[in-house]
Amino acid sequence: MPFSRRSFLAASTALCASLAARAAPVTRSIPELLPPSRGRRVVIVGGGWGGLSAARHLRELAPGLEVVLLEKNAAFWSLPLSNKWLTGLADDRYLIHDYQAAASAYGYTFIQTEVSAIDRDRRRVFTQAGTLDYDWLILAVGIRYGYEAWYGDDRRAAEHTLKNYPCACIPGREQRALKEKLDSFQGGDLVMTLPPMPYRCPPSPYERACMIGALLKSRRIKGKLIVLDPNSQVLGFGRIFSEQYPDQIVYLPQTRIKSVDPFSKTIATDVDDFRFDDAILMAPQQAGDLAWKAGFIARDSEGKPTGWAGQDPVHLHAKDDEKVFLIGDMIDQASPLFGHYPKTGQMASRQGRIAASEIAARARGVAPEKLLPDSACYVFTRIEPMEMTRVESRYKFRGDGLIVQTVRQVHDPNPRGEDLQWAKAMFGEFLAFKER
Known part of the structure; x- marks a missing residue:
């Protein structure tokens, strides 16, 4: 019997229906993380400074809303103060905090899980443990490393770099790995590459260099830290390096990296080629993976991705979705007058509070107040004797x-100890931290 076009279409339709019938139970079988909310729900993805601040202030400003924080890690790690910990100048009691303790103190729900996707039409997030519907969503997913700038699509090189030459700009495992590296360093050339601006905590790599220089000096290690910096000098660190650590630090500003071979331990720049015995390789930075998957990445005038999530500069919601707020290090430029907000812990915390205020106002049916963040950053510029610089960033609206x-x-x-007092105050604000 000949197989006509009509028979083919009928068979194809039946096959598709059969496949759909088999697939449907799989979709329906995905569990819900929580029972349906009795009221309206805010889901926060990311438990850094911004996400934690948003959760705490939502409970204060909108107690009638259900607030759920989703975070893949079991404990909060602070990047501020971590340079002192990396080089043995501080312990970890101020760096690591319990998420559940903060959630219990402020009355929101914490779930340890990783978010894999967002359905913006249905207002639903998908996680490893199940789905969760939202009325408003706050994304505070931080950064990822743009290794493709060095390696293209060579995942093996990227994974080798992350494992062996961690940047430690993402809290947790990388920080422990870098501390072990520094504790065991016996000598040779230790190369530290800096990412081009913008990146997380702008003065931090320079402070880290100072502390590594002090470590090499105090331990009398026969080695050098070679700092390859594509940016201009920050806070006069070039002078500080040459005065304080002439035998420990070689600083090369405005040095653009052309290629990196993590296997042969070589780096080609527009100044010279360098071979290293060990390294701290800080690749260019971008918004975290979820911002890309969910389609929040902004585009420039040529239509190319900027690498950062595009937000309304005042209200912080996504430019094409007022039910989703974008905060913290993941966001794009705030103003054509200066570009990006500094990607600091306090800045993320303030943006979390602004997002909470925005959602609370919308939940009440009133126009949200126009609020602006601020930032403070404590940077050690000398170790022996100790000297520090406080960098304050303030913002206001111009007439236009x-x-x-x-x-x-x-x-x-x-x-x-002003840096420690500042950190305690911040942690007390969104972690319910109390020193024992």
Whole structure:
């Protein structure tokens, strides 16, 4: 019997229906993380400074909303203060905190799970453990490393770099690995590459270099830290390196990396080629993976991805979705006058509070107040004797509505633990931290 076009279409339709029937139970079998909310629900993805701050302030500003924080890690790690811990100048009691303790203190729900996808039409997030519907969503998913700038699609090189030459710009496992590296370093050339701006915590790599220089000096290790920096000098660190650590640090600003071979331990730059015995390889940074998967990455005037999530500069919601708020290090430029907000812990925390205020106002049916964040960053510029600089960033609206930035640097030649007091106050605000 000949197989006619009509028979083929009928058979194809039957096959598709059969496949759909088999697939449907799989879709329906995905469990819900929580029972349906009795009211309205805010889901927060990412338990860094921004996500934790948003959760805490939502419970204060909108107690009638259900608040759920989703985070893949079991404990919070702080990047601020971590450079001191990496080089043995501080213990970890201020760095690591329990998520569940904060959730219990402020009255929101914490679930340890990783979010894999977002259905923006149905307002649903998909996780390893199940699905969760939302009325509003706050994304605070941080950064990822743009290894493709060095390796293209060579995943083996990227994975080798992450395992053996960690940047430690993402909290947790990388920080432990870098601390072990520094504790066991016996000598030779230790190369540290810096990412091009913008990146997480701008002064941090320079502070880290100072502390590594002090470590090499105090332990009398016969080795050098070679800092390859594609950016211009920050806070006069070039002078500090040459004055304080002339035998320990070689600093090369405005040095663009052309290629990296992590297997042969070589780096080609537009200045020279370098071979290293060990390394801290900081690749260019971008918004975290979920921002890309969910389609939040902004595009420039040529239609190319900027690498960062495009947000309304004032209200912080996604430009094409007012039910989703984007905060923290993942976001794109805030103003054509200065570009990006500094990607600091306090900045993320303030943005979390702004997002909470926005959602609380919308839940009440009123226009949200226009709020702007601020930032403070404590940077050690010398180790022996201790000297510190406080970098303050403040913002206001110009007459035409654009955001204006003012940066103030305050040098402290005799610090008395102000950085620790600041951290305790911040942790007390969104982690319910109390020193025992």
